Amino acid sequence: MNDAAVTPRDEGGAELAVIRIMTLIFAAAAVMFLALSAPSFFEQADYLIPHWQLAAGIAIFGTPLVIAAVAPWSSLRQLRILHGAYAAIFTVTVLSWIPAFINGPMSPEAAPWVVGLTALGTTPAAIAWRPVAAWLFLLASSMVIAPIRIIADGGADVSLAIQFAFFTITVCAAFTAVATVAIAAGREVDAASVAARASSMRAAALTARGEEQAHLDALVHDEVIATIFAAAGAGRSESASTRAQAARTIARLSELSDTSATVPExxxxxxxxxxxxxxxxxxxxxxxxxxxxxxxxxxxxxxxxxxxxxxxxxxxxxxxxxxxxxxxxxxxxxxxxxxxxxxxxxxxxxxxxxxxxxxxxxxxxxxxxxxxxxxxxxxxxxxxxxxxxxxxxxxxxxx
Known part of the structure; x- marks a missing residue:
């Protein structure tokens, strides 16, 4: 009998649990960033086209709450798609600030509120994509900050914009590293669980074969040999008990050979x-x-x-x-x-x-x-x- 292929009952169980927890933390972080950005959010409304602030706020701060709400019922693949979609939404929203900025320049101290939220876009990318893609996305997202800050203050302090971009890389790298390591650990736990389950199934199969052989040996002794001895006894081969035992033996052997027979558990x-x-x-x-x-x-x-x-x-x-x-x-x-x-x-x-x-x-x-x-x-x-x-x-x- 060939060993059956092993499919884990909860595919990606540990990895899925890690991502669900990170999704909840991500939603809480979005609420925290909303509270921290609220003053700048309202102060900078006059620099931008009408209603852009509202649309951007819903996209950046509202979407994580929606993802967290559906996370308990979402599969691993679905959560990755949702986080990847949010990373794209975040990037589009940040880039849309450039055409929405119509009443500048701003003072150098008043940085656009969207540039301080880069970690909200790079962390979901680490959840959704492979590490190489996530790190490249982090670098690209952080470097976009420099031209946005230059546009915001009218080029008053280019060096400050570049410094802020590198500072953002450092901060976001910490979050990306934590997410990448946590997901990799969950994936390793799932792989170990699959290997352990496969080993257990192989051991169970070997045990079952041994028990089946022991049962067959016992059946041969209990029924077949006992019937032969009874029939070989002097004057006993025609007895009613010998005939009954022979009938039971034939029935037991028929049950053993009938692979379609089922027994209640x-x-x-x-x-x-x-x-x-x-x-x-x-x-x-x-x-x-x-x-x-x-x-x-x-x-x-x-x-x-x-x-x-x-x-x-x-x-x-x-x-x-x-x-x-x-x-x-x-x-x-x-x-x-x-x-x-x-x-x-x-x-x-x-x-x-x-x-x-x-x-x-x-x-x-x-x-x-x-x-x-x-x-x-x-x-x-x-x-x-x-x-x-x-x-x-x-x-x-x-x-």
């Missing part, structure tokens, strides 16, 4: 109790079945299947090996339910055995009981027995 506890009781009764009529406690939560289907199959194998071993020559063997299956898990205990008072003396190639205990259940997440299985003191098999699962 969760098994309701009532159905599990009924299935366990039915399996116990089909395996032997000499075992009592007792349910202790309560549990309302359903069981995962693989857990339920493994516990029932391990119980059946433990009972089958008891029927085959625990019998003595004197009194009949007493068998009991206790099913204990708890809110955090379940436990099944299979007890008999038969002749018992020494677990340490059981060969490793005896699949009944090693694979069908211990291996099958202990391989489950949060599964546990144990076997206790002593010669002439009976056997106790415990299988369980906890959440």
């Amino acid at each position: 969760l098994i309701h506890m009532d159905y599990f109790v009924q299935g366990l009781a039915s399996s116990v009764a089909e395996t032997t009529d000499s075992a009592t079945f007792t349910v202790i406690g309560e549990r309302y939560a359903a069981l995962p289907s693989p857990i339920a299947t493994a516990l029932i199959e391990a119980t059946v194998e433990a009972l089958r071993n008891s029927v085959v090996h625990a019998g003595g020559e004197a009194a009949p063997v007493v068998r009991e299956v206790r099913f204990t339910l708890r809110p955090d898990g379940v436990e099944i205990t299979i007890i008999d008072d038969g002749k018992g055995f020494d677990p340490a003396a059981v060969p490793a190639n005896r699949l009944g205990i090693v694979v069908s009981i211990l291996g099958r259940v202990n391989s489950l997440p949060c599964g546990r299985a144990s076997v206790w027995s002593q010669p002439d003191k009976g056997t106790r098999v415990t299988v369980g699962w906890s959440e």
Whole structure:
């Protein structure tokens, strides 16, 4: 089976979160710049054509608020487009100041209010575009300030305009660097998450293959080999129990080969109790079945299947090996339910055995009981027995 391609569920999750936070900070900065620019905004109205101030103010200070309002519902691509669009809107607005300036010159101390807001245009560019494009945009936006200041004061102090342009580069560079580094860090987190998810899926696939192989080994022992042994027994090949076991084996193998068969992910506890009781009764009529406690939560289907199959194998071993020559063997299956898990205990008072003396190639205990259940997440299985003191098999699962 080939490993499926991995697509992150939240593509750009960390990067998207970083950009959304930066969008909110950007909107707050726009409000702060509006408060700082308000005096100049009204004082310089007479130098410009009517209504330009209002249109420019809405474009520069209102657009960030709109972007922040839609950011929680916007994708990574949409936010980049919005920030890129704002960078373009900001540039057009600043450049439009030149034809809008009709009543100059201004005093050298009264710089146009738009030239002090360059960081509002360069920071969104760092969010929207690649670093190289963002830095080039920063340089171009900062250098545009010089001719605007020269036009504003009628060329009274060219050196001051150039100094202000370089100062703007320094200030805006800090904001661009922070935005670039933060976005790159978010992108690295997303890449690491995708790699970790891919590794987890590969590990899960390998685990699933191992569990599937263990289940197949247990099925071969529990059903196929047991049926062959039963049929090979003297005078037993025609018995009703042997025919019933053979029918069950054929049905199980058909289920295994039917790749289209589906199993519910969760098994309701009532159905599990009924299935366990039915399996116990089909395996032997000499075992009592007792349910202790309560549990309302359903069981995962693989857990339920493994516990029932391990119980059946433990009972089958008891029927085959625990019998003595004197009194009949007493068998009991206790099913204990708890809110955090379940436990099944299979007890008999038969002749018992020494677990340490059981060969490793005896699949009944090693694979069908211990291996099958202990391989489950949060599964546990144990076997206790002593010669002439009976056997106790415990299988369980906890959440």
